[in-house]
Amino acid sequence: MLVAAAVCPCPPLLVPEVAAGAAPELDAARAACADALGVLAASRPDRLVVVGPAAEDEPGTHPEGAPGSFRGFGVDLDVRLGGEKAADSARPLPVSLAVAAWLLERTGWADAPIEGLAVADGLDxxxxxGTGIGVAAGPDRVAMLVMGDASACRTLKAPGYLDERAEPFDTAVARALGTADLAALDALDAELARRLKVSGRAPWQVLAGAARDSGLSGSLLYEDAPYGVGYVVAAWS
Structure with a gap:
């Protein structure tokens, strides 16, 4: 049973050590993420499922304590997905879940066991x-931390260059996440999302599946497009 959810963006720049001198530009986003995680803690879940996008060769589950790193971004910083160190055989976290692990460490999460779920970008x-329904099945009180960015095409200097379809798409996403509109999330255009370099489409649709019959309501905590990329923070409770 899903009892709460937090939706956060997953750019490595959210980590101040990665952002370096540009770190203050995302202070408001970091603060909103902390507020969203507070909603998760207040729900007193039995377990926390962290969902994030991954490349086609990276999907799968990650146990509590799975390792992540930002060394690929030139920063000597390692993280774990909560708890004690996982077995040496545990696969490294994809970047989205590494950012989630950093957020959880930053807020001192110790409220429930954690498991990670990396979702392929192209999952229909x-x-x-169906994946979301499976996450929420059973009597346990489940909270979800859902990672993902909106479009990367909001400005000429954005990673995907300027696309006039990006801002309307992001506005619709922010509205859907801010109001827990499951039908709108289910109906997101996967092909358009791919063209706009949206990383959050699949994780958001996993959340929509998990939230069926949950009766959760949403609150939009942050919406902006620094660096030409749409970032949204929302909390459902």
Whole structure:
């Protein structure tokens, strides 16, 4: 049973050590993420499932304590997905889950066991919904931390250059996440999302599947597009 959810962006720049001199530009986003995680803690879950996008060769589950790193971004910083160190055989976290692990460490999460779920960018809406239904199945009180960015095409200097479809897409996403509109999330256009370099589409649709029959309501905590990339923070409770 899903009892709460937090939606956060997953750029490595959210980590101040990675952002370096540009770190203050995302202070408001970091603060909003901390507030969203506070909603998760207040729900007193039995377990926390962290969902994030991954490349097609990276999907799968990650146990509590799985390792992550930002060394690929030139920063000597390692993280773990909560708890004690996982077995040496545990696969490294994809970047989205490493950012989630950093957020959880930053806020001192110790409220429930954690498990990670990396979702392939191209997973279709029906399979996303089925995955979410599976996450929330059973009597346990489940909270979800859902990572993902909106479009990367909001300005000329954005990673995907300027696309006039990006801002309307992001506005619709922010509205859906801010109001827990499951139908709108289910209906997101996967092909358009791919063209706009949206990393959050599949994780958001997993959340929509998990939230069916939950009765959760949403609150939009942050929406902006620094660096030409849409970032949204929302909390459902």
């Amino acid at each position: 809406a029906e399979r996303c919904a």
